[in-house]
Amino acid sequence: MLRPLEAPLRHLFGPGPSNVTPRILAAGSRPIIGHMHPEMYEIMNDIKKGIQYAFQTENNMTIAMSGSGHAAMECAVFNTVEPGESVLVAINGIWGERVAEIAERSGTSLLGLQTPYKKGRFSLIAIEKHKPVLFFLTHGESSAGLCHPVDGIGDICRKHNCLFLVDTVASLGAAPIFMDKQNIDILYSGSQKALNAPPGTAPISFNERACHKMFNRKTKPISYLFDMTHLSNYWGCDGKPARIYHHTGPVSGFFALRESLAILAEKGLEESWKKHKEVAAYLYRGLEDLGVKLFIPDRVRLPSVTTIAIPEGYQWRELLSYIMKHHQMEMTGGLGPSMDMVIRIGLMGYNCEKRNADMALNAFADALKNCKKTKA
Amino acid sequence: MLRPLEAPLRHLFGPGPSNVTPRILAAGSRPIIGHMHPEMYEIMNDIKKGIQYAFQTENNMTIAMSGSGHAAMECAVFNTVEPGESVLVAINGIWGERVAEIAERSGTSLLGLQTPYKKGRFSLIAIEKHKPVLFFLTHGESSAGLCHPVDGIGDICRKHNCLFLVDTVASLGAAPIFMDKQNIDILYSGSQKALNAPPGTAPISFNERACHKMFNRKTKPISYLFDMTHLSNYWGCDGKPARIYHHTGPVSGFFALRESLAILAEKGLEESWKKHKEVAAYLYRGLEDLGVKLFIPDRVRLPSVTTIAIPEGYQWRELLSYIMKHHQMEMTGGLGPSMDMVIRIGLMGYNCEKRNADMALNAFADALKNCKKTKA
Numbered sequence: 001m002l003r004p005l006e007a008p009l010r011h012l013f014g015p016g017p018s019n020v021t022p023r024i025l026a027a028g029s030r031p032i033i034g035h036m037h038p039e040m041y042e043i044m045n046d047i048k049k050g051i052q053y054a055f056q057t058e059n060n061m062t063i064a065m066s067g068s069g070h071a072a073m074e075c076a077v078f079n080t081v082e083p084g085e086s087v088l089v090a091i092n093g094i095w096g097e098r099v100a101e102i103a104e105r106s107g108t109s110l111l112g113l114q115t116p117y118k119k120g121r122f123s124l125i126a127i128e129k130h131k132p133v134l135f136f137l138t139h140g141e142s143s144a145g146l147c148h149p150v151d152g153i154g155d156i157c158r159k160h161n162c163l164f165l166v167d168t169v170a171s172l173g174a175a176p177i178f179m180d181k182q183n184i185d186i187l188y189s190g191s192q193k194a195l196n197a198p199p200g201t202a203p204i205s206f207n208e209r210a211c212h213k214m215f216n217r218k219t220k221p222i223s224y225l226f227d228m229t230h231l232s233n234y235w236g237c238d239g240k241p242a243r244i245y246h247h248t249g250p251v252s253g254f255f256a257l258r259e260s261l262a263i264l265a266e267k268g269l270e271e272s273w274k275k276h277k278e279v280a281a282y283l284y285r286g287l288e289d290l291g292v293k294l295f296i297p298d299r300v301r302l303p304s305v306t307t308i309a310i311p312e313g314y315q316w317r318e319l320l321s322y323i324m325k326h327h328q329m330e331m332t333g334g335l336g337p338s339m340d341m342v343i344r345i346g347l348m349g350y351n352c353e354k355r356n357a358d359m360a361l362n363a364f365a366d367a368l369k370n371c372k373k374t375k376a
Numbered sequence: 377m378l379r380p381l382e383a384p385l386r387h388l389f390g391p392g393p394s395n396v397t398p399r400i401l402a403a404g405s406r407p408i409i410g411h412m413h414p415e416m417y418e419i420m421n422d423i424k425k426g427i428q429y430a431f432q433t434e435n436n437m438t439i440a441m442s443g444s445g446h447a448a449m450e451c452a453v454f455n456t457v458e459p460g461e462s463v464l465v466a467i468n469g470i471w472g473e474r475v476a477e478i479a480e481r482s483g484t485s486l487l488g489l490q491t492p493y494k495k496g497r498f499s500l501i502a503i504e505k506h507k508p509v510l511f512f513l514t515h516g517e518s519s520a521g522l523c524h525p526v527d528g529i530g531d532i533c534r535k536h537n538c539l540f541l542v543d544t545v546a547s548l549g550a551a552p553i554f555m556d557k558q559n560i561d562i563l564y565s566g567s568q569k570a571l572n573a574p575p576g577t578a579p580i581s582f583n584e585r586a587c588h589k590m591f592n593r594k595t596k597p598i599s600y601l602f603d604m605t606h607l608s609n610y611w612g613c614d615g616k617p618a619r620i621y622h623h624t625g626p627v628s629g630f631f632a633l634r635e636s637l638a639i640l641a642e643k644g645l646e647e648s649w650k651k652h653k654e655v656a657a658y659l660y661r662g663l664e665d666l667g668v669k670l671f672i673p674d675r676v677r678l679p680s681v682t683t684i685a686i687p688e689g690y691q692w693r694e695l696l697s698y699i700m701k702h703h704q705m706e707m708t709g710g711l712g713p714s715m716d717m718v719i720r721i722g723l724m725g726y727n728c729e730k731r732n733a734d735m736a737l738n739a740f741a742d743a744l745k746n747c748k749k750t751k752a
Contacts, residue, residue: 001422001425001426001429001637001638001641002638002641002642005403005406005419005631005634005635005638006415006418006419007406007407007408007409007415007416007419007631008409008415009407010407010409010410010413012408012409012410014410016624017408017410017411017624017627019407019408020407020408020628025405025406025407026405027381028404028405028628029401029402029404029405030381030383030401031383031385031386031395031396031401032383032388032393032395032396032574032575033383033384033386033388034386034388034390034393034706035393035575037386037706039382039383039384040383042382043381043382043383046377049377050377053377066443066444066576067442067443067447067601068442068623068624068625068626069623069624070600070601070623070624071443071601073601074599074600074601098600101600102600105596105597105598105599105600106598190624192624198408198626198627198628198629199411199624199625199626199627200442200576200625200626200627200628200629220481221481222481222482222598222599223450223481223598223599224446224450224474224477224478224481225443225446225447225449225450245711247444247445247446248392248393248444248445248446248566248568248575249444249575249576250444250574250575250576250626250629251393251574251575251576252396252404252574252576252628252629252632253574253576253626253628253629255381255383256628258381259381261377262377262378262381265377265378266378330410330413335621
């Protein structure tokens with residue numbers, strides 16, 4: 001404790017957090033102001049506008065959580081579902097598992113919809129059959145490296161009076177998502193992926209259908225901290241003249257998030273999507289040239305996080321340790337259902353450059369050359 | 377959005393957040409590393425040691441929440457209480473009200489113990505009578521400016537098989553607290569008061585009695601994010617060899633918290649307590665010289681946050697606006713039950729200096745001179 005703080009410089013080429021840009025680090029290190037000063041409300045308004053742009057939505061009920069993606073996940077479930085109601089969760093990786101766990105703890109009647117990896121589609125007949133109040137889908141499945149198609153699902157949900165909740169933590173800014181056009185009722189993301197802000201804040205937006213459901217509950221949401229009645233007031237979204245103290249938001253985290261959203265707005269979404277697609281394609285070619293196999297078919301690959309099937313004869317832990325030790329570079333193994341199946345490389349936002357893909361490819365080739373290979 | 381981030385320099389002399397020291401701002405702006413890198417675990421170990429020192433405890437189950445004081449509050453209640461169990465809450469200001477609200481949402485049978493301001497004591501006969509599983513008390517009541525005595529209460533709780541939960545958000549580092557000696561079973565604090573870190577992290581510690589209760593539940597805690605089974609693993613407190621991914625902690629926030637705890641350890645608790653007491657006494661004298669009345673009797677005053685009875689004939693909002701406009705200085709009004717009753721001045725940690733007390737007194741005198749006074 002009585003020695004200086006140590007934190008090495010690293011290439012964070014895993015599934016996140018990714019490297020934070022110097023401009024965002026600088027924003028996060030500014031002297032703070034009070035969480036309820038008028039200037040802070042201006043910054044929160046900027047964040048709101050930035051999220052509306054990134055989500056492609058005009059929803060008024062658009063805020064950032066004082067917490068990571070899991071806080072947004074719990075906020076979405078806690079506010080829109082009441083005990084005894086039915087929730088349908090598409091499980092195409094770890095995030096579906098997590099939402100299922102959260103929904104179950106909330107006393108809902110849970111239906112898990114197992115969706116096989118590599119397919120990126122499943123039958124939505126369960127929505128018609130079970131009439132859940134909420135259907136969850138992960139758009140950017142970082143544990144699988146899957147970008148799940150979203151088109152058309154919102155319409156089916158609407159037809160059956162079900163809210164459509166989508167997780168875009170790993171895909172925001174990297175793969176197109178259009179909250180309003182795609183009839184997504186609740187969308188959330190994280191700060192530490194393609195937005196390149198430090199972890200600890202999470203954009204979330206609710207449309208009018210979602211607001212109608214969550215503000216006409218019979219019971220209070222289980223969490224006071226994540227209660228949207230209070231959060232909507234804190235963020236000036238409830239139309240009331242005064243904001244009442246609810247909790248103290250992460251002022252520095254909001255400075256950083258504001259700046260990261262400003263950078264995305266300056267660059268433009270189209271440009272950001274294009275860049276991720278190009279650099280990902282470049283990485284795929286490089287990996288295939290090394291003779292390794294990609295885990296997910298091209299059609300549904302997530303451009304921000306690439307999953308590689310573990311090369312035959314290698315121990316994935318050994319490859320990753322080698323890359324960390326010799327290249328100060330993070331790549332990671334699988335997570336949840338993809339554990340022991342894949343190695344993951346993430347090139348997101350600021351990190352999404354061909355020169356970084358080259359560095360990652362070079363490190364990976366070096367590891368393949370120098371790590372022990374057992375006979376397959 | 378497409379303009380630079382604006383945040384003015386302010387003297388944050390309200391009840392928090394307080395100004396962040398340059399050294400802590402610098403720590404929080406370092407390039408981040410992964411939330412599960414070995415170097416991050418070292419930093420988390422430092423945080424754990426720093427909290428153990430600040431709390432005066434040897435509890436192994438000592439971590440920082442990825443959220444502000446409210447996250448710690450919900451974590452404490454969610455993990456130690458099951459639906460149907462009985463909770464007793466001492467309400468000596470807003471924080472008791474908040475815990476009561478949280479406990480009620482958790483489906484507990486709630487008993488509120490109204491404790492009059494200015495007394496700093498109440499009868500604990502309710503513990504004997506109702507046998508709650510948890511008794512909550514705020515040590516540093518920032519809305520009232522009260523530092524509630526804690527001695528002896530832990531023993532009574534222990535005798536009646538009740539856990540003793542204490543909020544020390546506003547008092548940690550400013551007024552003595554001895555978690556182990558005072559038989560406090562669960563203690564939590566915040567980062568943004570006398571620790572002078574940005575808001576967004578919150579120290580919390582559980583002793584063995586609390587662990588026994590929370591790890592022998594029949595039901596899972598309602599929140600996955602705040603589930604201590606997972607958080608204890610993330611923080612390496614559960615004795616298991618591997619840490620499994622739970623959520624992504626606020627890496628920059630932990631850098632900053634680590635540094636703030638290091639500063640407290642370098643300075644020493646005794647020295648910090650002494651300094652707060654001296655500067656507070658100096659502020660009291662100065663305020664009395666201005667002819668204003670302090671709200672809380674000397675015996676139970678909180679050294680970090682001083683409450684002033686609103687001077688007769690003045691509008692508190694006008695005084696505070698004047699001070700903000702002409703001195704770029706935050707003082708605040710009351711909160712919750714103390715609303716419209718007090719003005720609050722906080723001089724915490726880095727801000728706790730006689731020169732700052734002089735500045736605050738000067739600004740307050742200036743406001744009294746220049747703001748409209750109606751005939752009393």
